[in-house]
Amino acid sequence: MGFLVNTLSIFVVALAIVFTVYVNYPEPPLSPLLYQWQSSGQHMDFKGYRVFYKDEVTAGANDITVLLLHGFPTSSFDWYKILPDLRRNVRRVIAPDLLGFGLSDKPRFHTYSMYEQSDIIEALLKKINAPKVHILAHDYSVTVAQELMARQIGGKLSFGSIETVCLLNGGVFPSLHRPRLMQNVLRMPILGTVVSKLTNYYVFKWSLSEVFGANSQPSRDDYHDMWKLIRQKDGYRVMGDLLAYIDERHKNEDRWVGAVRTNRIPLHMIYGPSDPVNPPPFATTYRQIIPDASLDELAQGIGHYPQLEDPKRVIELYLNWLKRRQAITQVVFNT
Template sequence: MGFLVNTLSILVVILAILFTVFVNYPEPPLSPLLYQWQSSGHYFHFKGYQVFYKDELSESAANDITVLSLHGFPTSSFDWYKILPDMRRNVRRFIAPDFLGFGLSDKPRFHSYSIVEQTDLIEELMMTLKVDTNVHILGHDYGDTVAQELMARQIDGNLSFRIASVCLLNGGIFPTIHKPILMQTLLRSPILGTILSKLSNYYMFSMALSGVFGPNSQPSRDDLHDFWKLIRQKDGYRVMGDILSYIDDRRQHEDRWVGALRTNQMPLHFIYGPSDPINRSPEFPNTYRKIIPNPSIDVLDDQIGHYPQLESHKRVIQLYLNWLKSRQFITQLVFNT
């Protein structure tokens, strides 16, 4: 009995020390790339909170396409930085927000985060920017689910803008086959999740994030630094467990959101990295082809994982823009050589 008490006492002391170290460990600085990303962005107010977004306009694009890019968990709009140069060359407007609780946006604590609220945020942003038509959604992960709710609202006739097409990257659009990683499962638990979120640090984060990338397309040290900086910004690491309620949202609204994919009349495409422990191959592409009528899907190299836009950005942007061209939304393409 004495041994157990002593062991528990030691563990409590160790946890207290770790908590003190991690809570007081200084936030990393903005890299030059992140500084440029932030300084060229904008903010708008949503429910009293500041929400960051990118709004890039191109005078050279020979079309009126607006691409709305919706990022995944736990990262931000910065996920799109590698494909942005080719976006600028080929589409008239590129809009990429940071959802509430992510990136450079506000991250309120003790907040009830939900996919429905994030979808309301997107509608508010589009109304603020006076965008109401020809919107082409490019989503990833968490952003896929927001896209599904946007599609459902358009089907219901309750969307404030018109979606012209949807292209999704790796995301848990089918809850029955979605496999959260261990860290996500732990962060969702009521007590352990609270402790883990407060003890979160660069090393834990980089190991967890690197684990969903393909074996030969790992994130660079610079990228990991920037991703962690954006999570540390405004103490975002403390709300990750709350944001993970989206996994429960997916199950609760499965009929509505999978139904939106199945019954929508707009062009729908998927670009899939098969080395993804969250949306596994061949189960995911097989399910997609089974559920989606006339399925349109590009499967990337076997080594590409959960973040195709970062792991194989040149191939992803080529596939996406060529798909838009095949649907006659774009007539000519210009790629960076």
């Protein structure tokens, strides 16, 4: 009996040590690429929180400003593969990390809201004097773009005007959105808190990999960089709070779907069809609901992150659409 008790005690102590080390394991260092990304950015104060953003003025061929808005659970770094061609074609590129993401502050016990994220974008664009922007938004930020469109349509946009909007795979229609298993778990009141605390690189990689196409998975370096940006400032601890956007989309469906149905702002969609979050019925529904729908569908096998899975095709389609809208006069690609 004593042997069993001693063995059990040793096991419990060992388990406690392993758990303590596991949950307090230090975040990975910045890679050279991430270090360069961070060093070339700036921070804005928003109600006491620091919001990271990149604001690049380039020698682009066309005098327009593109605002890049990222998805969940990643950051503005998602755009790094399309930036070279984008810089050649536009004069200014702005890429913020929304509150709770990337290199921005990630307050715990905070009520994250699409309205607040939209307020942050308005404040940023006023601060840096960017009165007219062309929005390219993905996933989570598709809803931020919809809210900004609703504000412009209602005459309540404060920074100037949205010239065009292009959306990449995102939950435009709440009824078609399919949250992944990990997202549903993280949303649970108690279990979600425990799971977020236990999340590590391997759990993150497993959960994110399922939304990419089988043959267009991120590289090992990309996974590490994405995890580093989530791990920064203990961001993995707030992922459940950030997922409040799923319920928020349903509550505000009339406002946000209405914004894209008005046909008041030039709108385009670039869609990866192998997306389990917004599965193929999405494209059909989009064409049915959006008047004179403008949509480019990527090759089979491209999933939820088109800008990372097929960056050359995404930037080609985006720039050619801007040219058709007469927003730009020429398209320049790296040869």
